[in-house]
Amino acid sequence: MMTNAQLDAIREKKKDLIRVRRVIKEEGEKLAAKTGYRKQVLVCGGTGCTSSHSMQVIAQLEKSLKELNLDDILVVKTGCFGLCALGPIMIVYPEGAFYAQMTPEHVKTVAEKHLVKGGEIVKELLYQGTVSEDGSIIPFAETPFYKKQMRIALRNCGVIAPEDIEEAIGAGDYQALEKVLKEMTPDDVINEMLASGLRGRGGAGFPTGRKWSFAKASPGNVKYVCCNADEGDPGAFMDRSVLEGDPHCVLEAMAIAGYAIGSNHGFIYVRAEYPVAVQRLKIAIKQAREYGLLGKNILGSGFDFDIEIRLGAGAFVCGEETALMTSIEGHRGEPRPRPPFPAVKGLFGKPTILNNVETWANVNPIIMNGAAWFSTIGTPNSSGTKVFALGGKITNVGLVEVPMGTTLREIVEEIGGGIPNGKKFKAAQTGGPSGGCIPAECIDTPIDYDSLLAIGSMMGSGGMIILDEDTCMVDISKFYLEFTADESCGKCTPCRIGTKRLLQLLTKITEGKGEPEDLVKIDELANHMKQSSLCALGQSAPNPVLSTLRYFRKEYEAHINDKICPAGVCKALFTYHIIPDKCKGCTLCARNCPVKAISGEVKKPHVIDTAKCVKCGLCIANCKFGAIERK
Amino acid sequence: MDNKSAFHGSAEQKARLTAVIEESRSTPGCLMHVLQEAQGIYGYLPIEVQTMIAEGLGISLSEVYGVATFYSQFSLKPKGKHRISVCLGTACYVKGSDKILAEVEKQLGIKCGECTEDGLFSIDSCRCVGACGLAPVMMIDEEVYGRLKPESVKEILDKYREAK
Numbered sequence: 001m002m003t004n005a006q007l008d009a010i011r012e013k014k015k016d017l018i019r020v021r022r023v024i025k026e027e028g029e030k031l032a033a034k035t036g037y038r039k040q041v042l043v044c045g046g047t048g049c050t051s052s053h054s055m056q057v058i059a060q061l062e063k064s065l066k067e068l069n070l071d072d073i074l075v076v077k078t079g080c081f082g083l084c085a086l087g088p089i090m091i092v093y094p095e096g097a098f099y100a101q102m103t104p105e106h107v108k109t110v111a112e113k114h115l116v117k118g119g120e121i122v123k124e125l126l127y128q129g130t131v132s133e134d135g136s137i138i139p140f141a142e143t144p145f146y147k148k149q150m151r152i153a154l155r156n157c158g159v160i161a162p163e164d165i166e167e168a169i170g171a172g173d174y175q176a177l178e179k180v181l182k183e184m185t186p187d188d189v190i191n192e193m194l195a196s197g198l199r200g201r202g203g204a205g206f207p208t209g210r211k212w213s214f215a216k217a218s219p220g221n222v223k224y225v226c227c228n229a230d231e232g233d234p235g236a237f238m239d240r241s242v243l244e245g246d247p248h249c250v251l252e253a254m255a256i257a258g259y260a261i262g263s264n265h266g267f268i269y270v271r272a273e274y275p276v277a278v279q280r281l282k283i284a285i286k287q288a289r290e291y292g293l294l295g296k297n298i299l300g301s302g303f304d305f306d307i308e309i310r311l312g313a314g315a316f317v318c319g320e321e322t323a324l325m326t327s328i329e330g331h332r333g334e335p336r337p338r339p340p341f342p343a344v345k346g347l348f349g350k351p352t353i354l355n356n357v358e359t360w361a362n363v364n365p366i367i368m369n370g371a372a373w374f375s376t377i378g379t380p381n382s383s384g385t386k387v388f389a390l391g392g393k394i395t396n397v398g399l400v401e402v403p404m405g406t407t408l409r410e411i412v413e414e415i416g417g418g419i420p421n422g423k424k425f426k427a428a429q430t431g432g433p434s435g436g437c438i439p440a441e442c443i444d445t446p447i448d449y450d451s452l453l454a455i456g457s458m459m460g461s462g463g464m465i466i467l468d469e470d471t472c473m474v475d476i477s478k479f480y481l482e483f484t485a486d487e488s489c490g491k492c493t494p495c496r497i498g499t500k501r502l503l504q505l506l507t508k509i510t511e512g513k514g515e516p517e518d519l520v521k522i523d524e525l526a527n528h529m530k531q532s533s534l535c536a537l538g539q540s541a542p543n544p545v546l547s548t549l550r551y552f553r554k555e556y557e558a559h560i561n562d563k564i565c566p567a568g569v570c571k572a573l574f575t576y577h578i579i580p581d582k583c584k585g586c587t588l589c590a591r592n593c594p595v596k597a598i599s600g601e602v603k604k605p606h607v608i609d610t611a612k613c614v615k616c617g618l619c620i621a622n623c624k625f626g627a628i629e630r631k
Numbered sequence: 632m633d634n635k636s637a638f639h640g641s642a643e644q645k646a647r648l649t650a651v652i653e654e655s656r657s658t659p660g661c662l663m664h665v666l667q668e669a670q671g672i673y674g675y676l677p678i679e680v681q682t683m684i685a686e687g688l689g690i691s692l693s694e695v696y697g698v699a700t701f702y703s704q705f706s707l708k709p710k711g712k713h714r715i716s717v718c719l720g721t722a723c724y725v726k727g728s729d730k731i732l733a734e735v736e737k738q739l740g741i742k743c744g745e746c747t748e749d750g751l752f753s754i755d756s757c758r759c760v761g762a763c764g765l766a767p768v769m770m771i772d773e774e775v776y777g778r779l780k781p782e783s784v785k786e787i788l789d790k791y792r793e794a795k
Contacts, residue, residue, distance in 0.1 A: 084764030234720030391722030
């Protein structure tokens with residue numbers, strides 16, 4: 001069993017080492033001297049960067065350090081830094097030099113020129129956003145991508161080595177659990193959570209403290225604490241990043257909740273599609289047990305708590321709380337009617353609380369810094385921060401954490417770096433298949449739970465997909481309906497049949513067979529589904545259609561009345577043509593055409609045989625003269 | 632099920648599955664875990680394997696079948712030697728992953744969810760592998776291929792064809 005004193009000793013041992021990664025320049029250099037490591041090199045080992053081969057970067061780094069006899073440099077494999085578009089990322093401290101898109105050759109160069117004694121930063125390999133025009137280096141925390149962010153849930157992601165519990169302890173994990181067990185009663189914990197105003201980060205935004213207080217009030221000796229890590233919204237990956245970057249913060253928070261509601265047993269339900277996260281969770285649980293931070297009599301308090309992992313198997317509906325619990329029980333993951341709510345009758349029929357990964361990641365800072373501190377961040381009804389997975393047509397694809405109330409404009413234009421290729425911002429899709437679109441005219445909306453609902457979208461788990469002028473809003477609605485129709489569990493009729501019928505109507509419109517009354521049918525059907533579906537999947541499935549109809553009705557009408565797709569996406573509604581005046585007869589298009597639909601003599605205007613054309617778009621992408629049009 | 636995919640399980644596979652069933656049967660809600668392990672052992676979940684699980688855990692075959700067909704991770708058909716998985720998550724979709732899938736289907740002459748005659752490739756779509764920074768992406772076995780263009784598909788597939 002670990003004692004409080006031993007925990008303090010680990011913190012003391014690791015404190016400076018981790019602090020070097022949070023402060024840079026002079027203070028960092030002074031600290032680095034105390035740690036015994038001249039430099040620390042952090043390489044992202046999250047899924048985003050490993051997909052772009054960061055493991056090869058680490059292997060080369062270790063090889064180079066050995067060859068150059070640099071044994072005073074510490075290599076740390078961390079979780080996600082956030083700027084996934086530039087992976088693999090490598091940061092060298094104490095300078096805070098932010099190297100992007102590293103290859104093994106680049107690593108060799110950096111080792112030889114920068115990491116050696118007296119070496120200097122290799123500017124041309126840095127993320128160019130950190131190099132100013134006069135050649136001086138801007139700390140990456142000052143770059144537009146990081147400057148407006150506020151990292152609470154992601155505080156340790158990209159800072160610590162997630163597979164080393166001592167690094168996690170050194171960075172502050174388990175300090176809140178220690179405080180709770182030593183100084184607070186279960187009611188104190190719940191009151192603190194209530195006062196903080198923390199709302200569920202999984203999407204629905206239910207106050208976390210209230211959930212806990214209901215479960216505490218439920219009678220019974222056996223209760224459960226569950227973590228929803230079944231991140232199903234395609235394009236959202238913040239939960240995975242927390243699990244990969246700081247798994248201990250989730251374990252700690254679940255133990256705190258267990259103490260608060262009187263539970264000794266936790267379950268983490270995690271997607272099997274996240275192998276790295278699963279592996280790190282397994283390591284974290286094993287280490288926490290070895291250090292006595294999970295198991296019997298934690299820190300001598302008499303409180304027992306342990307956690308099991310359960311793997312999902314690919315069903316979107318299992319993100320719904322009752323379906324998730326049914327799935328943990330080993331059945332088909334179908335939801336059931338509420339009430340009774342899980343706080344009364346949940347997993348295995350016992351009182352249960354279920355919170356999302358990002359929600360858990362906020363618990364430690366609330367306990368340590370107090371509810372009063374937390375509630376000053378964000379907006380009055382949505383306190384704290386929110387992590388968004390920024391993706392789609394945006395320059396800085398990645399993970400960002402901002403205070404609630406930040407406007408969409410700040411996220412898209414400043415943090416996200418705008419839309420690539422000179423295209424125009426059209427809309428942001430939030431909340432995935434259950435959410436909606438925020439159009440350009442609402443770009444100054446402050447983002448929190450209530451303002452998003454007011455404009456017909458929802459917070460959702462935090463996927464934020466940016467769409468540009470080339471995206472067809474009818475097609476994107478159809479995309480989401482295909483998803484929900486496929487993922488509907490089939491238990492209740494409004495969802496099972498409603499999603500199919502909505503999809504049929506949308507398909508009909510994108511194929512150019514739409515009729516004006518289809519929009520009336522969509523509206524009526526959507527409202528029936530919202531009112532009568534059993535769970536949130538069916539109730540929210542029409543949202544993508546309703547919100548695009550609200551803001552982009554003209555686009556639907558263009559498909560139906562004029563039989564055109566203004567964005568040029570729906571293949572049935574346009575053909576390709578060559579503009580004779582612009583065509584130089586270079587023959588490039590004819591040579592590229594996979595179906596030989598283009599003909600013409602050299603140096604004379606070509607023509608496209610629309611009967612043969614499969615509308616693949618290769619010709620338009622390759623024409624150097626802008627001589628091909630879609631209409 | 633057609634003859635081509637007739638079930639051939641080895642005694643060694645059966646012994647491994649039996650061991651998994653034995654060590655799991657006392658855990659409440661273990662069915663999904665057993666199915667996941669079984670799919671790891673056999674590569675898929677034919678009715679013969681489901682029957683062994685039902686008998687081993689003392690539950691009905693309909694219950695096993697119900698769970699096996701509910702979750703997209705479980706496959707009742709054999710997969711190819713190389714499993715291609717094209718991401719159709721939103722971030723990839725808006726960057727044209729539907730065209731990548733179409734190209735893979737065209738190159739291999741099979742549809743999503745199917746396996747090639749020679750058993751070398753099978754194609755599936757998936758929802759977000761979390762490498763949105765590289766969109767559009769596909770996975771072949773454990774390898775992630777990012778920033779794809781339809782033109783680059785053939786070259787990638789050829790690598791696996793040659794390695795055969």
